[in-house]
Amino acid sequence: MRPDPIRLAVLVLLLFIAVAATPQNSAKHTSSQAAARQSKSDQEIRAVYDGWAKAFEAKDLDGIMAVYAPGDALVAYDIVPPLQYVGKDSYRKDYQEFLAMYDGPIKVEYRDLRIMSSGDVGFIHAVERMSGTLKNGQKSDIWLRATSGLRKIHGKWLIVHDHISVPADFDTGKAVLDLKP
C-alpha cells in the first residue's frame, strides 16, 4: 500500500500532540511523586530518629553513631562543653563520656516533634525527656531541646548536625534543668 499523504500528515499531527503533551503529564506525575517522596523522606528521617533513641536507650555506642554522617561532615552543639564538636570521632568520644555517667539504661521520650524535608535536606526538632540513674545513685530526669539537620547521602538519611541544650538563667548563671514542656 502506498502511504496516503493526508493520513501521514494526520499521523504527524497526532504524534506531535502526543509527544508534546508528555512533558506536562510527566510534570504532573513528578509533582505527585515529589509529594510522596517528601512524606517518605519525613518517615525515613523519623526512622533515623527512632533508631537513634533505641540505640541510646540501650547505650549502644555503635548503634548511636550509625545515624551520623562520617568525618567532618558532622558538626554538633551538645548539651555539655565545648561550644562545638567537629567531626564524628570527637562526637563519639562525647557520647562515650555521657553514657558512662549513667548506671543501667536511659529512657528517652519526645514531645512536639516536627520534621521538614525537601530533596536531600531535612531537619527535625523536638523537646526530649531523658531519664535514668547516674553512677552516684542519683536519679536524673531532664527535659531538653533537640534539633538535628540531615542530608540524604548515597540514598541514606544521615545526621550532619546536632544541637542539644537546656536554657540558661542569666540572673543566676544556672543551666535550667528542671523545666517541663
Next chain:
Amino acid sequence: MRPDPIRLAVLVLLLFIAVAATPQNSAKHTSSQAAARQSKSDQEIRAVYDGWAKAFEAKDLDGIMAVYAPGDALVAYDIVPPLQYVGKDSYRKDYQEFLAMYDGPIKVEYRDLRIMSSGDVGFIHAVERMSGTLKNGQKSDIWLRATSGLRKIHGKWLIVHDHISVPADFDTGKAVLDLKP
C-alpha cells in the same frame, strides 16, 4: 505541490526524534538549574541571616521579626527559658525582653557558619558572638550556638525554627558563658 510520502515520513521521524529527545535535554538542563538554584538558595538563606544580624545589632524588633515565619509555623528554643516558644507572638515578646537588657547597640559576629538547602527546606548553623553593655553597666560578651531551620514560603525564605544555646556544666549546674571557639 502534492506532499511526497517519503519526505513526510522523514519529517515524522525527525520530529519524533526532536520531541522525544526534549525531556532528556530538559532533564540535564533542570539538573544544572537545580545546582544553581541550590547555590542561590544558600545565598538567599545567608541574606536572611545577615538581615537578622543587622536588625538585631540595631535592636530593630520589627526588622528582626521580619525573618520569621508567621503564627505557629515558628517554634523556637531560645537561650533563656521556657523550653520552647511556640508562635511568632511569644518569640517576639522574648526578643523584646532580651533587647531591653542591653544599653545601646549589640554586636554580632559569626564563625564556622554552614548552610544546607534543597528545594524549599534549608538549615543554617554557626557559633555566634554577642557583645554589648547591659543596663546595669556590665559588659557582656558571650559565644553561643545558633541553629535555624528555614522554609521557602511564597517564594521567600523564612525561619520556622530557632535553636540558641550555651552548653551546661553538669558538675556545677552552671550555664557555661565564657567559652570561645
